[in-house]
Amino acid sequence: MPTRDEAVAASTGAYHTPGHLLTLIRNGTVRTRREIQDFTGLSRATVAQRIEQLLRGGYLDETATAASTGGRPAVLLRFNERHGYILAADLGATRGRFALLDLAGRVLAEQACDLTIGSGPQLVLDCCERIFAELLDQAAVSRDVVCGVGLGVPGPVEHEAGLVRQPPIMPGWDGFPIADHLTQRWQVPVLVDNDANLMALGEHNAHYPGSPATLLVKVSTGIGAGVVINGRVYRGIDGGAGDIGHVRLHGHDDARCMCGAFGCLAAVASGGAIAAAMTRAGVPTDGSRGLVAHLNAGQPDAVRLTRIAGQLLGEVLATVVCLLNPQAVVIAGDLADTHFVAGVREELYRRALPRATRHLTVTTSRLREQAGLHGAHAMVMDHVYSAAAVDTRLGAVAA
Numbered sequence: 585m586p587t588r589d590e591a592v593a594a595s596t597g598a599y600h601t602p603g604h605l606l607t608l609i610r611n612g613t614v615r616t617r618r619e620i621q622d623f624t625g626l627s628r629a630t631v632a633q634r635i636e637q638l639l640r641g642g643y644l645d646e647t648a649t650a651a652s653t654g655g656r657p658a659v660l661l662r663f664n665e666r667h668g669y670i671l672a673a674d675l676g677a678t679r680g681r682f683a684l685l686d687l688a689g690r691v692l693a694e695q696a697c698d699l700t701i702g703s704g705p706q707l708v709l710d711c712c713e714r715i716f717a718e719l720l721d722q723a724a725v726s727r728d729v730v731c732g733v734g735l736g737v738p739g740p741v742e743h744e745a746g747l748v749r750q751p752p753i754m755p756g757w758d759g760f761p762i763a764d765h766l767t768q769r770w771q772v773p774v775l776v777d778n779d780a781n782l783m784a785l786g787e788h789n790a791h792y793p794g795s796p797a798t799l800l801v802k803v804s805t806g807i808g809a810g811v812v813i814n815g816r817v818y819r820g821i822d823g824g825a826g827d828i829g830h831v832r833l834h835g836h837d838d839a840r841c842m843c844g845a846f847g848c849l850a851a852v853a854s855g856g857a858i859a860a861a862m863t864r865a866g867v868p869t870d871g872s873r874g875l876v877a878h879l880n881a882g883q884p885d886a887v888r889l890t891r892i893a894g895q896l897l898g899e900v901l902a903t904v905v906c907l908l909n910p911q912a913v914v915i916a917g918d919l920a921d922t923h924f925v926a927g928v929r930e931e932l933y934r935r936a937l938p939r940a941t942r943h944l945t946v947t948t949s950r951l952r953e954q955a956g957l958h959g960a961h962a963m964v965m966d967h968v969y970s971a972a973a974v975d976t977r978l979g980a981v982a983a
């Protein structure tokens with residue numbers, strides 16, 4: 585299956601441009617000038633000229649040499665992983681996590697803090713900027729070499745426009761130009777996506793790269809899912825793909841959801857909903873994290889209600905799994921390492937066809953709280969280091 589770059593290159597006839605050669609080097613297809621000639625059929629002179637452009641642009645390192653098979657040892661071409669730096673933020677309902685990463689995805693500096701997404705875009709984005717500046721200081725990286733910013737938010741995102749639409753738990757953010765706002769300050773591409781989408785992408789790339797479909801469900805204050813199909817986030821026509829938290833369940837008509845409807849999955853099975861049910865039953869529980877504290881202490885009501893909530897998610901996921909036949913269903917968020925997952929498995933395997941679950945892994949996030957940051961990094965890399973983007977920048981320099 586060709587990558588998007590390759591598909592674009594083939595459709596425009598712009599094959600084997602410098603940007604495309606960089607893609608081939610980055611993904612390990614070729615390592616030397618000779619291998620590029622063999623792979624692309626380009627002449628030695630053309631390869632030399634395109635590699636020179638990439639070297640001058642700082643995209644490549646050529647320090648190491650490949651083992652010689654007689655004659656001169658070949659110079660190894662490597663992507664310069666310090667060509668730029670990426671700032672990533674993963675904003676949840678009540679917490680934010682921030683990182684500065686190099687292009688290989690190594691975390692150079694990281695911070696987490698409590699925040700209230702409902703306090704609106706100005707306050708929250710000011711907080712992001714302050715922390716980004718601190719991360720750069722901490723790692724002694726200048727803001728001039730930041731090449732892109734990736735942001736995950738807990739709501740439905742219009743990815744191309746870089747804003748959220750009618751987010752149930754983000755009052756004040758509807759239509760706010762998040763990407764434009766940050767682009768003005770940083771003067772680099774800013775990309776925004778839903779938090780669960782980015783976590784799904786991060787987890788997929790790190791642990792299920794060959795999986796045709798990977799599904800990640802984040803269960804914390806609310807419930808959201810991200811779907812990665814053939815290595816790309818699947819967003820649907822309105823950015824609504826994966827929004828399973830607001831599927832309405834039978835028999836829960838009295839449960840009011842944050843979206844205003846009644847009986848949503850998130851209104852009965854999220855960490856926030858279970859905590860509210862515990863509090864109503866006389867066991868004060870402070871949100872999703874308060875629930876986890878009860879679970880860690882073995883509080884019997886918490887264990888029972890959490891398991892039932894997991895079963896409700898499992899019931900909804902049975903349909904999803906039969907539709908997508910994914911390799912992995914990854915549970916992330918506050919409830920990932922609790923009795924919730926056992927409940928999910930019970931109901932999912934009971935209801936889904938054996939054919940859809942034979943090779944299925946139902947597991948918890950291995951990147952844990954860094955999943956969204958790595959997804960944001962991958963999103964920015966895809967954009968800033970795509971063949972087309974690299975060619976455009978090289979063209980601008982040449983002109």
Ligand SMILES: [Zn+2]
Pocket residue numbers: 829830841842843844845848850851
């Ligand atoms: Zn709802």
